[in-house]
Amino acid sequence: MSKKVRWGILSTSKFARTKVIPALQRAETLEIAAICSRDAEKAKAHAAEFGIHAAYGSYEELIADPLLDVIYNPLPNHMHVEWSVRAAAAGKHVLCEKPLGMSAAEVTQLIEARDKHGIVIGEAFMVATHPQWEFVRTAVAEGRIGELRAVQGFFSYNNLDPTNIRNIADFGGGAMMDIGCYPIFTSRYVIGREPRGVAGLVERDPQFGTDRLASAMLDYGEVQCQFVCSTQATPYQRMHFSGTKGRIEVEIPFNAPPDRPTRVFVDDGRDVFGTGVETVTFDTCDQYTIEGEAFSAAVRGERPVPVSLESALGNMRVIESVFESARDRRWVELIR
Numbered sequence: 373m374s375k376k377v378r379w380g381i382l383s384t385s386k387f388a389r390t391k392v393i394p395a396l397q398r399a400e401t402l403e404i405a406a407i408c409s410r411d412a413e414k415a416k417a418h419a420a421e422f423g424i425h426a427a428y429g430s431y432e433e434l435i436a437d438p439l440l441d442v443i444y445n446p447l448p449n450h451m452h453v454e455w456s457v458r459a460a461a462a463g464k465h466v467l468c469e470k471p472l473g474m475s476a477a478e479v480t481q482l483i484e485a486r487d488k489h490g491i492v493i494g495e496a497f498m499v500a501t502h503p504q505w506e507f508v509r510t511a512v513a514e515g516r517i518g519e520l521r522a523v524q525g526f527f528s529y530n531n532l533d534p535t536n537i538r539n540i541a542d543f544g545g546g547a548m549m550d551i552g553c554y555p556i557f558t559s560r561y562v563i564g565r566e567p568r569g570v571a572g573l574v575e576r577d578p579q580f581g582t583d584r585l586a587s588a589m590l591d592y593g594e595v596q597c598q599f600v601c602s603t604q605a606t607p608y609q610r611m612h613f614s615g616t617k618g619r620i621e622v623e624i625p626f627n628a629p630p631d632r633p634t635r636v637f638v639d640d641g642r643d644v645f646g647t648g649v650e651t652v653t654f655d656t657c658d659q660y661t662i663e664g665e666a667f668s669a670a671v672r673g674e675r676p677v678p679v680s681l682e683s684a685l686g687n688m689r690v691i692e693s694v695f696e697s698a699r700d701r702r703w704v705e706l707i708r
């Protein structure tokens with residue numbers, strides 16, 4: 373396939389408009405050929421804003437467009453699987469936002485649709501193709517910090533808007549689904565296997581019913597991971613990987629900025645004052661552009677999909693287990 377991969381944007385999601393569409397429009401191997409909305413006027417207005425050729429007033433029309441190769445799905449979480457299945461049935465490849473669905477059972481439905489229709493579907497964990505995370509995974513695998521022992525994460529923001537999808541329980545809102553999924557994903561990505569057990573602690577907003585504060589411990593055997601996430605705490609994010617001989621810290625692990633370099637600190641552990649810290653700097657890049665190029669390459673058969681549905685299933689099982697553990701106040705075994 374020498375022509376550009378043609379993408380359609382499923383809705384006028386704020387995140388798509390502010391981050392993904394501009395990033396994809398800087399990619400060389402793809403073009404955004406269409407956008408849609410439940411509201412035709414909104415679709416037209418945003419098509420004009422971004423110079424997108426086609427604007428549709430319904431999701432059905434977008435996924436039926438025969439000129440499109442890929443549907444990018446940034447709908448609210450409870451609509452991810454339904455519309456990804458519908459796009460797959462229309463023969464379209466799908467890059468679907470995280471978290472991929474509401475449950476592991478839902479992800480399994482999408483795996484069945486992918487296999488039935490023979491298309492490519494991936495979860496949009498953009499971190500997987502950011503150079504800083506490829507560096508961390510390789511450095512740990514090569515033993516740069518000795519044997520990995522502990523992973524610690526934190527991810528928070530403060531959002532009290534009752535109309536935001538993150539504060540609507542029926543839409544799959546809450547901290548663990550929205551942002552706890554990242555420490556889960558990046559720990560699995562770096563360690564390279566699934567945790568065998570999970571313990572979770574969840575505190576819910578009395579008005580929204582969503583988890584506004586949630587913590588988890590993931591048992592990876594000789595590696596233990598712990599993290600805290602919150603939708604009602606001062607914005608912060610950090611990931612630490614501690615080994616027998618050193619330590620790696622990712623400064624902005626998830627919302628890596630598109631307009632300045634990112635940094636990873638590698639500490640050789642010689643003292644507690646940071647004397648042995650080397651700062652590894654990654655050139656300015658847009659992780660959503662890289663994600664779009666990588667997914668387009670997967671569609672062309674040039675590489676595997678960056679984050680497969682099997683990976684999405686692993687992540688979703690952990691998320692489900694955190695809630696099960698918190699509810700029952702006990703460990704949940706994933707691998708017996």
Ligand SMILES: NC(=O)c1ccc[n+]([C@@H]2O[C@H](COP(=O)([O-])OP(=O)(O)OC[C@H]3O[C@@H](n4cnc5c(N)ncnc54)[C@H](OP(=O)(O)O)[C@@H]3O)[C@@H](O)[C@H]2O)c1
Pocket residue numbers: 383384385386387388408409410411414446447448449469470471496497498537550
């Ligand atoms: N990977 C990342 O870095 C990242 C970052 C942020 C968000 N996300 C993911 O992106 C997705 C969208 O997040 P967002 O912040 O862009 O949300 P948003 O602004 O609320 O966008 C969701 C869109 O879905 C459509 N929609 C259909 N039915 C809806 C309903 N009943 N209520 C509300 N919207 C409905 C709307 O588009 P129309 O009105 O045009 O139909 C709306 O604009 C989420 O899954 C989120 O987890 C990913």
